[in-house]
Amino acid sequence: MKNLLGFVKKEFFHIFRDYRTLLILFGMPVVQLLVFGFALTNDIKNARIAILDHSKDNITSKLTQKILSSGYFILAQNLDSEAGIEDAFKQGNIKQVLIFEADFAEKIEREGTASMQILADASDPNVAKILTNYTTAIVSDFQRELLADKKLPIEVKTEVRMLYNAEMKSVFMFVPGVITVLLLLISAMMTSISIAREKEMGTMEVLLVSPLKPIQIIIGKVVPYVLLAFVIALVILILGYFVFGVPIRGSLILLLGYSLVYILLSLSLGIFISSVVESQQVAMLISMVALMLPTILLSGFIFPIENMPWPLQWLANVIPAKWFIIVMRGVMLKGIGVQILWKETLILFGMIAFFIALSVRKFKIRLQ
Amino acid sequence: MNPISVHHLSKSYGNTKALNSVTFEVNEGEIFGLIGPDGAGKTTLFRLLVTLLLPDCGSAQVLGFDCVKDYKKIRKSVGYMPGRFSLYPDLSVEENLSFFATIFNTTISENYSLIEDIYKQIEPFKARPAGKLSGGMKQKLALCCALIHKPDVLFLDEPTTGVDAVSRKEFWEMLRRIKAQGITIFVSTPYMDEASLCDRVGLMQGGNILSIDTPENIIRKFPHRLLAVRSAETFRLIGDLRECDKINTVYPFGDFLHITPKSPDCDIPEIKDYLEKKAHQHIKISEISANIEDCFMDLMVGQNEEKH
Numbered sequence A: 001m002k003n004l005l006g007f008v009k010k011e012f013f014h015i016f017r018d019y020r021t022l023l024i025l026f027g028m029p030v031v032q033l034l035v036f037g038f039a040l041t042n043d044i045k046n047a048r049i050a051i052l053d054h055s056k057d058n059i060t061s062k063l064t065q066k067i068l069s070s071g072y073f074i075l076a077q078n079l080d081s082e083a084g085i086e087d088a089f090k091q092g093n094i095k096q097v098l099i100f101e102a103d104f105a106e107k108i109e110r111e112g113t114a115s116m117q118i119l120a121d122a123s124d125p126n127v128a129k130i131l132t133n134y135t136t137a138i139v140s141d142f143q144r145e146l147l148a149d150k151k152l153p154i155e156v157k158t159e160v161r162m163l164y165n166a167e168m169k170s171v172f173m174f175v176p177g178v179i180t181v182l183l184l185l186i187s188a189m190m191t192s193i194s195i196a197r198e199k200e201m202g203t204m205e206v207l208l209v210s211p212l213k214p215i216q217i218i219i220g221k222v223v224p225y226v227l228l229a230f231v232i233a234l235v236i237l238i239l240g241y242f243v244f245g246v247p248i249r250g251s252l253i254l255l256l257g258y259s260l261v262y263i264l265l266s267l268s269l270g271i272f273i274s275s276v277v278e279s280q281q282v283a284m285l286i287s288m289v290a291l292m293l294p295t296i297l298l299s300g301f302i303f304p305i306e307n308m309p310w311p312l313q314w315l316a317n318v319i320p321a322k323w324f325i326i327v328m329r330g331v332m333l334k335g336i337g338v339q340i341l342w343k344e345t346l347i348l349f350g351m352i353a354f355f356i357a358l359s360v361r362k363f364k365i366r367l368q
Numbered sequence B: 001m002n003p004i005s006v007h008h009l010s011k012s013y014g015n016t017k018a019l020n021s022v023t024f025e026v027n028e029g030e031i032f033g034l035i036g037p038d039g040a041g042k043t044t045l046f047r048l049l050v051t052l053l054l055p056d057c058g059s060a061q062v063l064g065f066d067c068v069k070d071y072k073k074i075r076k077s078v079g080y081m082p083g084r085f086s087l088y089p090d091l092s093v094e095e096n097l098s099f100f101a102t103i104f105n106t107t108i109s110e111n112y113s114l115i116e117d118i119y120k121q122i123e124p125f126k127a128r129p130a131g132k133l134s135g136g137m138k139q140k141l142a143l144c145c146a147l148i149h150k151p152d153v154l155f156l157d158e159p160t161t162g163v164d165a166v167s168r169k170e171f172w173e174m175l176r177r178i179k180a181q182g183i184t185i186f187v188s189t190p191y192m193d194e195a196s197l198c199d200r201v202g203l204m205q206g207g208n209i210l211s212i213d214t215p216e217n218i219i220r221k222f223p224h225r226l227l228a229v230r231s232a233e234t235f236r237l238i239g240d241l242r243e244c245d246k247i248n249t250v251y252p253f254g255d256f257l258h259i260t261p262k263s264p265d266c267d268i269p270e271i272k273d274y275l276e277k278k279a280h281q282h283i284k285i286s287e288i289s290a291n292i293e294d295c296f297m298d299l300m301v302g303q304n305e306e307k308h
Helices: A002-017 A019-039 A058-068 A083-090 A104-111 A125-146 A171-201 A203-208 A214-243 A252-276 A280-298 A310-316 A320-334 A338-362 B042-049 B071-077 B093-103 B112-125 B135-147 B165-180 B192-197 B215-220 B234-243 B268-277 B292-307
Strands: A047-053 A073-079 A096-100 A116-120 B004-013 B016-026 B031-035 B057-062 B078-081 B153-156 B184-189 B200-205 B208-213 B226-230 B247-253 B256-261 B284-288
Touching: A002 A019, A002 A214, A002 B093, A019 A171, A019 A214, A047 A058, A047 A083, A047 A125, A058 A073, A058 A096, A058 A104, A058 A125, A073 A083, A083 A096, A096 A125, A116 A125, A171 A203, A171 A214, A171 A252, A171 A280, A171 A320, A214 A252, A214 A338, A252 A280, A252 A320, A252 A338, A280 A310, A280 A320, A320 A338, B004 B042, B016 B042, B016 B057, B016 B208, B031 B165, B031 B192, B042 B057, B042 B184, B071 B078, B078 B135, B093 B112, B093 B135, B112 B135, B112 B165, B135 B153, B135 B165, B165 B184, B165 B192, B192 B215, B192 B292, B200 B215, B200 B292, B208 B215, B208 B292, B215 B292, B226 B234, B226 B268, B234 B247, B234 B256, B234 B268, B247 B292, B268 B284
Parallel strands: A047 A073, A047 A096, B031 B184, B031 B200, B078 B153, B153 B184
Antiparallel strands: A096 A116, B004 B016, B004 B057, B200 B208, B226 B256, B226 B284, B247 B256
16 A cells, blocks of 8 residues: 555656646646637627618618617628629628618518518538528517517417526537546546556566556556546636536536546546557557547537437447536536436446456556 | 576567577576677566566576566565666656655665665765766666665666766676675676676577676686787788688777687797788787687687587
C-alpha cells in the first residue's frame, strides 16, 4: 500500500511539473465551453435581410414592421427592382430577401389572397431553413391578426411549449456534450500518454524489475487522473450553471457519481490503449482519432443519432459517450434518476468492467 | 548455489540470433564483467536475467530462482540499472531516490549506509531535476536508485558508456566498495580497458561467449608472440605489414600497431629490414605482452574461422 502511495505521489509530481499541459487541461474546458456557449449557437439573431416592396401600402408596411421587430432580422437594404436581388445576395451579407407583390393590400381586400415571396441564401442550408421558418411563422401570425374580427370556418390552434429547455438554448446541450468530450480526452489521452512515456523513456523497464504488481502500476497511474478529471468536470458544471444558467434539475450527487463512472470508463480505455502502443505519439494519435472523433460525431452531442443511417446508429451503441450524454441530459435537464436510467447505468458499468479486465490481461509484465 | 547460473540460453529476434546457447556461472560476491562490442548480445542477456524477456530455449537461475517461473521473486531481490538513463528527468535527485526506495518497500534512511559514499557526491544537487545532471552524476544517481533496496545481485548494463574517463574511474571504485558489502555485481561494458577491473570477465561476440576467466588468465592464455610497431606513416605501415608473409594479424592500437608473427622464431630485425626496404622511417619495434583487446581480437578471429 505504501509503495502505491509513493507511485501516486510521483504521478502528481509529473502532472504539476508539466505546467503547460496542466494549463491546457484547465484552459481547454473553459475556452471550449465559452466558444460553444456563446459562439456556436443554432439560434440566429439579427440576420440581415432585404425587402422588395412593389406595393408599399399599409398592410405591407405593417407586416414589414412585425418581421423586423421580431429580433431575428435586421433590414439591411430596401430594393427597388428584381434586378438588385442577385447583387444583394452575391455581396454576401444578406441572408434573405422578401418580395411583396404589387397591390398587396388591395388584393387582400378584394380577393382575400395576396402573395409574398421569400428568397433565402441556401449556401448555408441550415440557416436558410431556420430563417424561412421564422418568417413563415411571423407571417401566419400576422394573418391571424388580420382575421381577428372575422371568424374562420374551422381552425386548429397549435400551442407549443418547449419542455426542459423553454428558451431552446443550445448551451443546454453543449454543457453535457463538452463534459463528455473533455473527460474522455483528459482521462483516456493523458493516462495512455503517461504510460507510453514510461515505456519510451525506459523507466517502465525499471518499474517492471521491482516488486510492483501490474495492478498497482495501473492504479497508481489512474488515481491522479481521476481526481484531475473530476475537478475539471466540476469546473465545467459550475461554469455552465453560473455563466450560462444551465440547470441541474436532478440530484447533484447522482450527476457527480455518473461523472466519476464515466471518468473511470475513459481511464480504462486509456489504459487499454497504452497497453497496445509503445510511444507517446501513437498513444495520442489513437486517442484522438479512435476516441475523439467518434465521441464528437456519434455520441449525439452535435448530430442527432436518430437521423443517422442504421450502421452508424448501431456503431453509436458501442460508444460510451452516447450513453453518458443520455444520462447527463436526463439528470441535468429532466431531473430523472437511476430508476429511469438503469439501462444506461448498467451499460456504462459493463463497459468499465470489460475494459479494465481487458487492460489488466493485456498489461505486459515483460518487454515483449 | 551461485547467484547467477545460465545454461544454454538462446534468444532470437526474428531471424537475428541475439544469444546463441550461452552457458556460464557467476560466483557469489564477485564482479563479473561482460565485455563485447555493441550488438554482441549483452543487453539481451541482461534482460533475460532480470526477467524482462523470455528465452527461446535454455534456462537461467538468479539467486536460485528460475528466470521464467519465479520472475516475481527475482524482481524483489535484484537491483537493475538499464543501459540508457531510466530515471524521471522531471523529478529531483532526492525524489527519484525516495520513489525507488518506496516501490521496493524501504526508505532512504534504512539503507543509507549502503549508498552513503555515492550519494554524498550528488547530495549537493539533491533538489536539482535529474534531467539536468551531468552524465557522470546521472550514473551515480541511477546506481543509488538500483542499490537503495539492498539487492543481493546488482545488474549494471553498460553503466560507464558515455561517461568521461574520470567519472568512469570513480564509478569502478564505487563498484569495488559495493562488492565489499557482499553484493554480487554483474556488469557489462564495451570498453576493453575496464576488463582488468573485474574479478572475472566473459568476452562476448555475436551472441556467443568466447571465453570466461579472470582477466590475468585470459591474457596469459594469449597463444602468440606480440610485437608493437610504429613508423612515421601509420597508414602505409598497416598496408605494408598486412602484405608481409611473415605476419599473421595487424591491428592498430593508438599510435602503435600490434602484430602477431606467423612463426615464434621470427625476429625483430627481420621485420625492421623488410620495413626499411619499403622506405619507412623512425621505425620502432618492441616485444609486448598482450592486453584484453588483443585477446578479444584473437578469439574473434578464431571464432570466425571456425564458422567458415
